[in-house]
């Protein structure tokens with residue numbers, strides 16, 4: 001039997017080391033024994049952007065980027081999107097198993113019981129301008145909940161965590177809906193517990209019950225966005241949570257990470273790009289500019305998927321279902337043709353650039369009546385269930401301590417302070 005070890009020879013010293021391999025991984029701290037002398041700190045790995053570093057062990061979401069596979073707790077995303085619903089998915093991410101009917105009913109009741117924001121939140125929106133970005137209001141909203149739900153500081157108490165997770169999943173939706181209503185100077189609408197999670201959201205936004213086909217499309221979008229393993233915002237949730245900050249503060253930080261255009265802001269950028277292209281005739285010229293390095297084809301490419309993002313296929317179908325109700329968004333033709341051309345172009349093939357989840361989602365959101373600023377909020381609402389499930393897993397993981405990367409220091413060595421008068 002070959003050993004599950006890695007043999008490393010340090011050519012600086014001629015010494016050989018045997019490092020254990022477990023789960024196709026070596027422990028970075030095992031490299032610290034590799035030193036030139038006793039004073040030496042030991043070998044580190046350099047991995048900006050965490051291209052090849054596992055920061056945790058997780059049992060929640062599995063992605064095989066080369067094969068285009070995404071599973072939540074073992075269940076393929078397309079099966080969950082075809083037959084499941086968002087709250088069932090949130091339960092699955094958190095608890096590891098699909099709920100039975102009684103468990104789902106109890107879970108739904110608990111979520112519904114937590115949808116209303118605390119009373120002291122009534123004045124929260126007063127300080128904002130009507131043009132405030134809804135993501136700014138969402139981030140601040142999470143931070144505000146941290147100061148109201150002071151019991152959320154008890155992060156090592158399992159019962160308290162449970163309470164906060166219900167609040168976090170439910171009130172993400174309410175904060176999102178209220179941000180929208182505030183910007184439109186419309187009165188807030190209280191949640192209606194008789195509606196589904198997605199149905200309630202559309203009701204709280206638009207003030208009437210939505211067409212069931214649109215409710216279903218939003219539910220599917222929520223399922224697709226619920227988790228995506230250790231991406232930028234989830235890693236932020238875990239990193240901030242590792243200092244034992246309360247989960248609402250961690251949610252504020254995770255939402256901030258999501259806000260960036262390379263992460264949750266990409267679908268807004270896709271729509272801007274499609275509008276800028278304007279018509280199918282302008283696509284070849286646009287593609288040439290991208291290939292010449294003048295900007296990126298937004299909604300294409302992914303750090304992990306080097307194949308078609310499995311969520312993009314499902315969203316494309318959902319887009320067609322939505323357009324049956326709302327009428328077709330003319331930008332869909334530009335998007336479809338752009339996709340077709342890019343998928344046959346050597347530049348994109350060579351770099352394994354395929355459409356990602358954001359390529360079509362913006363078109364659906366626009367057809368549903370959302371302004372572009374709301375798109376990232378629509379991503380954050382369901383992702384709250386993934387963030388909180390990952391946070392719970394991190395807190396319960398005995399391997400985890402406060403997150404603290406190392407650096408390679410390349411600055412000045414020690415030098416003496418020079419008084420201002422003596423500086424040239």
Ligand SMILES: CC(C)(COP(=O)(O)OP(=O)(O)OC[C@H]1O[C@@H](n2cnc3c(N)ncnc32)[C@H](O)[C@@H]1OP(=O)(O)O)[C@@H](O)C(=O)NCCC(=O)NCCS
Pocket residue numbers: 261262263266290295296297298299300301302303304351353356357358
């Ligand atoms: C998602 C993304 C940030 C991943 O980036 P990454 O893994 O760091 O990949 P890199 O930036 O190293 O890109 C690798 C190569 O592909 C090219 N590339 C990557 N995404 C590209 C895109 N969308 N359009 C054109 N070229 C792209 C890069 O220019 C680079 O080419 P080079 O090797 O000739 O320099 C990147 O693909 C991107 O910016 N996409 C557009 C934004 C987007 O849709 N984000 C949503 C993600 S869900």
